[in-house]
Structure formats: C-alpha cells, structure tokens
Amino acid sequence: MENTTYISLSRQVALWNQLDMVSNNLANMNTTGFKSVQPHFTDYISKSKNDEHLLSDRIHFTHDFGIVRDFAEGAFTSTSNATDVALHGKGFFVIDTNEGVRYTRNGQFKISEEGMLTTADNYPVLDDRNLPIFIAPEETKLDINQDGTIATENGVIAKFAIVDFDDLQNLRETHGGLYANVKNQEVRQARNVQVEQGMIERSNVNAVSEMTQMIKLQRAYENIQMMIDGEHTRRQNMMNVYTKNN
Numbered sequence: 084m085e086n087t088t089y090i091s092l093s094r095q096v097a098l099w100n101q102l103d104m105v106s107n108n109l110a111n112m113n114t115t116g117f118k119s120v121q122p123h124f125t126d127y128i129s130k131s132k133n134d135e136h137l138l139s140d141r142i143h144f145t146h147d148f149g150i151v152r153d154f155a156e157g158a159f160t161s162t163s164n165a166t167d168v169a170l171h172g173k174g175f176f177v178i179d180t181n182e183g184v185r186y187t188r189n190g191q192f193k194i195s196e197e198g199m200l201t202t203a204d205n206y207p208v209l210d211d212r213n214l215p216i217f218i219a220p221e222e223t224k225l226d227i228n229q230d231g232t233i234a235t236e237n238g239v240i241a242k243f244a245i246v247d248f249d250d251l252q253n254l255r256e257t258h259g260g261l262y263a264n265v266k267n268q269e270v271r272q273a274r275n276v277q278v279e280q281g282m283i284e285r286s287n288v289n290a291v292s293e294m295t296q297m298i299k300l301q302r303a304y305e306n307i308q309m310m311i312d313g314e315h316t317r318r319q320n321m322m323n324v325y326t327k328n329n
Contacts, residue, residue, distance in 0.1 A: 091311050097122070098304045104150065105297045108288045116157070116189035116260045117286035119293070120150045154251045157287035159279060165225040166192045166200065169282040170245065174273030177209040177244040178202055178261060184209075185261035186246065186254065191283050194218055204259050210241040211272075217241075227280040247273040 101122045111117040159169050168190035170176070175186035185206075192208055195201050200208045200216040207215040211231075218225065222235035231243035248254065253266040264270065 087310075087314050091307050091314075095304060095307050095311075098300055098307070102297065102300050102304070105293050105300065108293050109290065109297070112286050112288040112290050112293075114260065114286050115191050115283050116187060117288065118155075118157075118188070119153045119286070119288045121153070122150055151252060152254075152256070153287060155287050157285040159282045160285055161281060162191075162283055163281050165227075165280065166194060167281055167283050168192065168227055168243075169279045169284040170273075170276055171279055172273070172276035174245040174247050174276040175262065177213070177246060179207045179209055179215065180261065182257070183263070185257060185263055187260050187262065188284055189260040202259070206261075209244045211244045213244065214241075216243075227278055229277040229279070231278045243278060245273045245276055245278070246270050247276075 104120050104122060108119045111119075154173075156171070159171075168176075170188060170190065175188060176190060178185045178187055187202070189202070191203060192200050193203065195205065198217050198220060200218065202208065210216050210233075216233065218235065218240065219237070222237060222240075224236040226234045227243075228234070231245055232239055233241045233243065248264070248268045248270065250266075250268065253264075253268055254262040255265045257263050
C-alpha cells in the first residue's frame with residue numbers, strides 16, 4: 084500500500100524541519116538573549132478505504148504544527164560596559180523599530196552619536212513613558228539601578244520600560260532577537276524583574292543537548308529512508324512476480 088510511504092514521508096518532512104530548528108539553535112548558541120525553539124507535533128488524520136476493509140481506516144500522518152520557544156533565562160556574563168544590561172526574571176525591553184514596537188531580552192545597548200540609547204541595530208530603546216532615552220554629551224557617569232532607573236551625575240533621567248505578557252508563545256521572533264506582539268496581547272508592566280548593569284544574558288541553548296538531539300534526528304531520518312527504500316523494493320518485487328506469472 085502507498086499509505087506506508089506517505090506516512091513515512093510525512094515523518095521525514097517533520098524530522099527535516101526539526102533538524103533545521105536544531106541547527107538554528109546551535110548557530111545562535113552565542114547570540115545574546117537568544118531563546119531556543121522546539122517543534123510542536125500533532126496528528127493529521129485521513130480516512131481511507133481499500134479492498135481489505137469494509138470500513139474506513141484512519142491514517143495518522145505526522146504534522147509539525149508549529150514551534151515552542153523556551154523562554155528560560157540564560158546565564159549572565161559580565162562585560163563591565165555601562166550600557167549593557169540584563170533582565171533577571173520575566174520581562175522584555177521595549178524597542179522602537181521601523182516596523183513598530185518590538186520587545187527583546189538582548190540588553191546589549193549603545194549610545195548613538197546623538198546621545199540616544201539604542202540597540203546594536205540603532206533602534207531606540209524606550210522608557211516607561213514610551214519615549215527614547217537620551218544621555219547628554221557632558222554626562223559621563225551612567226548608573227542603572229535594579230528597578231530600571233537610569234541616572235547620571237546630574238540625577239535621574241529615565242526609567243526602562245520593562246513589560247511582560249500572559250502567553251509568551253504568542254510572541255513571534257522577527258530579527259535580531261526582537262519579538263512582535265502578533266496576537267495583540269495586553270502589554271503589562273513586568274513584575275519581580277531586576278535590571279543588572281554591566282551584564283548580558285547569554286543564549287539559553289544547551290549545546291550538548293542540541294548536538295545529541297541532532298544525532299538522534301539524523302539516525303531517525305536515515306532509518307525511515309531505509310524503510311522507504313525497503314518498501315519500494317518490496318513493491319517492485321511484487322510487481323515483477325505478478326508480471327512474470329501473468
């Protein structure tokens with residue numbers, strides 16, 4: 084029956100997509116604030132009739148329904164850079180981009196020539212009033228408290244907007260560690276989060292686990308290919324015998 088081949092191919096496609104995700108995780112293991120992803124599987128059920136069964140069979144195909152992102156906190160690394168900040172706890176910095184407001188855990192910021200606090204891609208970091216954060220040229224001392232308050236030698240100048248969402252899986256990664264609120268969830272102020280100055284949050288990818296997973300996926304893919312080849316040979320032999328006898 085062709086069903087065996089179809090089911091096997093559906094599993095191969097799912098394994099190939101999972102390999103892509105594992106490869107992407109490994110490629111971003113040194114990306115600041117990166118969160119690893121895993122596939123979410125479900126069954127695609129189809130009814131089929133054949134000569135052997137009077138009732139309809141239910142055939143289960145593998146379907147990689149989507150992805151699940153692991154938002155667990157990554158390890159912190161000290162940089163001693165005053166504009167580098169990491170979030171300890173659940174929350175996101177708010178970034179103003181050309182495509183609209185985005186959210187990120189990557190706190191590797193810098194001060195532009197205009198004195199504005201920006202991301203590495205020159206997008207403005209917003210404060211709790213949804214305004215860009217500016218540091219005057221003559222201000223050389225930058226202190227960031229754990230509550231997100233930003234101060235210089237002249238006093239408090241701003242406070243980071245740090246927000247959270249009810250369902251993080253409804254956030255969609257766009258580029259550069261930025262996330263879009265595609266489901267228009269309520270954006271609320273983050274609770275129990277601390278800002279750590281001079282630190283960055285590393286990727287939460289476990290390299291050993293991902294490499295082990297890649298090996299398992301490759302072996303599973305090869306085993307299914309062997310089964311497909313064996314099924315093809317079996318059917319070919321059956322056709323040859325039938326042709327010879329008729």
